[in-house]
Amino acid sequence: MQSIVEHDLGTPQRFSEKTVTLTIDGREVTVPEGTSVMRAAALSDVKIPKLCATDQLEAFGSCRLCLVQIEGMKGLPASCTTPAAQGMKVTTQNKQIADIRRGVMELYISDHPLDCLTCPANGHCELQDMAGVVGLREVRYGYEGANHLSAEKDTSNPYFTFDASKCIVCSRCVRACDEQQGTFALTIQGRGFDSTVSASQNVSFMDSECVSCGACVQACPTATLSEKTLIAKGQAEHSVVTTCAYCGVGCSFRAEMQGEEVVRMVPNKDGHANHGHSCVKGRFAIGYATHSDRIVKPMIRSKISDPWREVSWEEAIGYAASELKRIQAKYGRDSIGGITSSRCTNEETYLVQKLVRAGFGNNNVDTCARVCHSPTGYGLKNTIGESAGTQNFDSVMHADVIFVIGANPTDGHPVFASQMKRRLRQGAKLIVADPRRIDLVRTPHIAAEQHLKLRPGTNVALINSLAHVVVTEGLVKEDFVRERCEMPSFEKWRNFVAQEKNSPEAMEAVTGVPAANVRAAARLYATAGNGAIYYGLGVTEHSQGSTMVMGIANLAMATGNVGREGVGINPLRGQNNVQGSCDMGSFPHEFPGYRHVSDDSVRKMFEDAWGLKLLSEPGLRIPNMFEAALDGEFKALYIEGEDIAQSDPNTQHVTAALTSIECIIVQDLFLNESAKFAHVFLPGSSFLEKDGTFTNAERRISRVRKVMQPKSGYADWEITQLLSNAIGFPMNYSHPSEIMDEIARLTPTFTGVSFARIDELGSIQWPCNAAHPDGTPTMHVGEFVRGKGKFLVTEYVPTSEKVNARYPLILTTGRILSQYNVGAQTRRTENNRWHDEDRLEIHPHDAEERGINEGDWVGIASRAGDTVLRARVTERVQPGVVYTTFHFPESGANVITTENSDWATNCPEYKVTAVQATRVSQPSEWQKRFREFTDEQESLLKSADVFVAK
Ligand code: SF4
Ligand code: SF4
Numbered sequence: 018m019q020s021i022v023e024h025d026l027g028t029p030q031r032f033s034e035k036t037v038t039l040t041i042d043g044r045e046v047t048v049p050e051g052t053s054v055m056r057a058a059a060l061s062d063v064k065i066p067k068l069c070a071t072d073q074l075e076a077f078g079s080c081r082l083c084l085v086q087i088e089g090m091k092g093l094p095a096s097c098t099t100p101a102a103q104g105m106k107v108t109t110q111n112k113q114i115a116d117i118r119r120g121v122m123e124l125y126i127s128d129h130p131l132d133c134l135t136c137p138a139n140g141h142c143e144l145q146d147m148a149g150v151v152g153l154r155e156v157r158y159g160y161e162g163a164n165h166l167s168a169e170k171d172t173s174n175p176y177f178t179f180d181a182s183k184c185i186v187c188s189r190c191v192r193a194c195d196e197q198q199g200t201f202a203l204t205i206q207g208r209g210f211d212s213t214v215s216a217s218q219n220v221s222f223m224d225s226e227c228v229s230c231g232a233c234v235q236a237c238p239t240a241t242l243s244e245k246t247l248i249a250k251g252q253a254e255h256s257v258v259t260t261c262a263y264c265g266v267g268c269s270f271r272a273e274m275q276g277e278e279v280v281r282m283v284p285n286k287d288g289h290a291n292h293g294h295s296c297v298k299g300r301f302a303i304g305y306a307t308h309s310d311r312i313v314k315p316m317i318r319s320k321i322s323d324p325w326r327e328v329s330w331e332e333a334i335g336y337a338a339s340e341l342k343r344i345q346a347k348y349g350r351d352s353i354g355g356i357t358s359s360r361c362t363n364e365e366t367y368l369v370q371k372l373v374r375a376g377f378g379n380n381n382v383d384t385c386a387r388v389c390h391s392p393t394g395y396g397l398k399n400t401i402g403e404s405a406g407t408q409n410f411d412s413v414m415h416a417d418v419i420f421v422i423g424a425n426p427t428d429g430h431p432v433f434a435s436q437m438k439r440r441l442r443q444g445a446k447l448i449v450a451d452p453r454r455i456d457l458v459r460t461p462h463i464a465a466e467q468h469l470k471l472r473p474g475t476n477v478a479l480i481n482s483l484a485h486v487v488v489t490e491g492l493v494k495e496d497f498v499r500e501r502c503e504m505p506s507f508e509k510w511r512n513f514v515a516q517e518k519n520s521p522e523a524m525e526a527v528t529g530v531p532a533a534n535v536r537a538a539a540r541l542y543a544t545a546g547n548g549a550i551y552y553g554l555g556v557t558e559h560s561q562g563s564t565m566v567m568g569i570a571n572l573a574m575a576t577g578n579v580g581r582e583g584v585g586i587n588p589l590r591g592q593n594n595v596q597g598s599c600d601m602g603s604f605p606h607e608f609p610g611y612r613h614v615s616d617d618s619v620r621k622m623f624e625d626a627w628g629l630k631l632l633s634e635p636g637l638r639i640p641n642m643f644e645a646a647l648d649g650e651f652k653a654l655y656i657e658g659e660d661i662a663q664s665d666p667n668t669q670h671v672t673a674a675l676t677s678i679e680c681i682i683v684q685d686l687f688l689n690e691s692a693k694f695a696h697v698f699l700p701g702s703s704f705l706e707k708d709g710t711f712t713n714a715e716r717r718i719s720r721v722r723k724v725m726q727p728k729s730g731y732a733d734w735e736i737t738q739l740l741s742n743a744i745g746f747p748m749n750y751s752h753p754s755e756i757m758d759e760i761a762r763l764t765p766t767f768t769g770v771s772f773a774r775i776d777e778l779g780s781i782q783w784p785c786n787a788a789h790p791d792g793t794p795t796m797h798v799g800e801f802v803r804g805k806g807k808f809l810v811t812e813y814v815p816t817s818e819k820v821n822a823r824y825p826l827i828l829t830t831g832r833i834l835s836q837y838n839v840g841a842q843t844r845r846t847e848n849n850r851w852h853d854e855d856r857l858e859i860h861p862h863d864a865e866e867r868g869i870n871e872g873d874w875v876g877i878a879s880r881a882g883d884t885v886l887r888a889r890v891t892e893r894v895q896p897g898v899v900y901t902t903f904h905f906p907e908s909g910a911n912v913i914t915t916e917n918s919d920w921a922t923n924c925p926e927y928k929v930t931a932v933q934a935t936r937v938s939q940p941s942e943w944q945k946r947f948r949e950f951t952d953e954q955e956s957l958l959k960s961a962d963v964f965v966a967k
């Protein structure tokens with residue numbers, strides 16, 4: 018539990034090996050060169066009054082409250098903008114300074130409402146504090162003259178208000194939006210007394226470019242920008258540091274609490290992944306945890322056409338266990354399995370795979386990473402030796418060229434995108450390879466040097482042609498390759514990519530990218546200094562997903578861009594704990610730490626620890642489970658925190674498989690799409706209700722801390738434990754820290770990890786062991802994890818999903834900032850104000866050919882199925898390509914996607930589906946059936962009194 022007041026040192030930290038020593042009010046202090054006098058003073062416990070300065074933003078020097086006297090300097094300089102210098106002698110308090118400060122404050126207060134007692138900022142308002150600090154006792158100017166006291170409030174944003182009457186025009190909000198967020202949505206309009214803060218061109222916040230990250234709210238020293246929850250509930254009395262449960266950035270937050278109620282989420286300045294920044298989801302979209310749809314009582318039913326029946330935990334667990342045992346006795350050991358989720362903590366996913374391997378006695382466990390980053394695991398393991406990204410996020414600040422492939426960071430990984438944009442504004446060059454014109458291609462003060470607008474499905478052709486340029490134009494870092502890589506594999510690869518068929522000119526017809534652009538991009542990446550690759554699901558979710566990951570690794574190794582800061586191969590993991598769920602052994606073929614189940618010595622270690630024999634053959638992957646279910650061989654499934662009925666491809670195939678399973682046990686917050694096919698519902702807990710850890714895209718393990726009791730009575734790890742005990746495999750953990758201790762004992766890369774150590778260090782990037790006791794920010798330094806880096810030949814094989822006269826367009830999918838994945842959480846928040854339906858983006862040319870206008874209903878048909886979405890006509894997509902998000906179940910985006918998948922990992926080919934689009938006037942047949950089924954399932958829930966109390 019922490020205090021709710023964070024210390025602010027006034028100006029940002031400076032990093033310099035050179036230091037300067039100065040004297041402030043008689044105290045000697047030594048600071049890195051470039052540090053401001055204000056920060057130096059704060060570090061020596063001398064508080065200088067300030068209003069426009071904060072340590073999250075560069076100093077601006079506008080309020081004049083922080084002035085000081087410096088021996089030998091004229092006038093009274095602002096301490097926030099004056100760098101500390103060797104031998105400087107600073108006086109922060111004397112009569113002259115005090116009088117000026119009081120005068121400044123008097124002017125501010127004369128144009129500020131005196132409603133302190135009822136103001137939401139009362140008690141943490143910096144203006145109020147400073148009035149006290151400078152000893153302001155009277156305001157001589159009165160309130161009759163011109164003032165801003167009746168300025169109108171902007172309440173358009175669902176999460177915060179802008180009360181202009183309280184604004185002191187310190188510009189902290191403007192700078193937060195520019196420097197921290199990089200959206201440049203705010204300006205100061207007018208001059209002098211008439212200056213006001215304005216969103217965009219004087220429109221409401223909701224109508225401006227604002228993306229509701231909240232940085233301006235956090236920066237505001239007054240109540241001008243305030244969270245609506247703070248206004249409604251009043252101030253918190255304690256705070257708890259925890260980790261966001263949305264995306265793979267893994268932002269650290271202080272949950273500010275009143276008892277068991279969250280007042281607001283404030284990004285943690287000490288957060289190693291986010292440094293005090295956040296996006297709209299983590300900061301504001303937590304209302305789902307108490308949404309009226311949230312189920313908090315266990316339920317069972319024998320058939321999916323039966324009404325749900327609320328039962329005790331004992332009965333629910335007993336029924337689930339007896340069904341699992343009955344089915345195994347009847348259909349055999351391998352007829353049951355489990356699915357873990359990247360939404361759950363490491364400790365929870367570890368327990369699910371343990372339950373399956375030890376309790377079910379088979380290896381039929383898989384995770385939703387199957388459908389996103391499984392090719393990353395495969396591709397990186399085989400080339401560089403470890404199934405994870407090579408850097409920390411801060412590494413991007415040392416990159417000279419940033420190559421973004423198949424990722425949309427401003428929507429998918431917004432806080433990291435802000436950091437990346439900061440580096441780009443400092444001058445790093447940008448290359449984007451994406452079929453769509455993502456925002457990053459052109460955003461304020463940033464323009465990509467190259468946007469390689471390739472056709473969906475041609476990634477491998479593109480990476481081979483980039484590599485062709487590197488090897489044929491003498492851009493290979495020969496020393497690095499000779500020293501660090503397997504030379505025979507390199508020679509083989511070099512000969513392969515050097516072939517004329519892989520040249521940009523030859524591949525232009527395949528990729529659609531002009532050869533000159535490919536050549537320019539390859540030269541830039543290979544020669545700019547530090548080249549860093551960031552990639553996302555636009556790389557992995559293809560029939561050649563694993564091949565492309567290997568192609569990326571080949572390119573990075575050939576150009577020497579691995580093993581130091583500023584470079585690397587960086588998969589931007591989608592969900593909060595994708596990295597963790599893979600690390601924890603959620604795949605059917607691997608124990609925790611990516612060790613194959615057929616490895617006798619590893620298996621023995623787990624057998625000894627768990628006290629029973631384990632299987633040496635890999636179990637079923639999710640798609641195999643569906644096949645086996647349709648064949649009548651797979652009959653029971655335990656799903657924790659994952660919604661396969663919405664997220665997996667070819668919905669009709671998935672739902673047919675689910676319908677043929679005799680017992681589905683769903684552990685979740687809501688009656689999600691999969692739960693509509695379930696027989697047992699075990700109410701799960703939100704991230705606010707449990708202890709544990711998440712591992713973000715940087716391999717950073719961070720604590721999730723319980724801020725309230727589980728609303729259903731149990732945290733998810735306890736539910737898995739109850740189930741395991743009921744089926745006869747005893748588990749007896751009393752706290753998740755004990756589960757982590759077991760993980761550390763059994764996993765070489767986690768040996769040094771424990772809750773106590775994470776608490777001590779703030780977070781830990783694995784590997785953390787005797788060799789790396791504080792964790793590993795950059796991997797493969799000096800040597801690859803596998804010893805020598807291995808080049809692999811990446812032959813381009815076109816997908817079998819081809820356009821033809823019947824299906825002439827390619828559909829590709831992605832996500833949007835305000836919604837998250839299947840939307841189960843964000844759809845139950847005000848984030849719907851930004852995005853309340855999935856739309857089909859279509860190029861004006863394709864739209865015109867089909868008579869489709871903006872907002873029209875469009876039927877989209879593929880070989881797998883058809884659905885209907887409204888059109889958004891836009892040049893963001895290229896002709897021949899259409900695009901949609903998949904956040905709303907009724908959109909049926911996955912009714913259209915096919916079962917094509919990555920050759921190595923079965924990761925679905927979400928990014929390439931041949932479709933036709935036509936103007937229609939009514940929902941598709943599937944959508945009508947979906948509506949009927951949903952209505953029926955909701956009615957079967959109606960009589961149960963199982964929802965969270967408001
Ligand atoms: S919420 Fe974020 S994007 Fe919006 S104005 Fe504030 S800082 Fe800018
Ligand atoms: S809104 Fe707040 S941060 Fe922005 S200028 Fe006004 S007082 Fe300063």
Ligand code: SF4
Nearest residue numbers: 261263264268296299
């Ligand atoms: S960037 Fe990701 S982790 Fe950070 S607040 Fe947003 S959703 Fe949460």
Ligand code: FES
Nearest residue numbers: 078080081083097
């Ligand atoms: S805090 Fe230094 S000028 Fe405002």
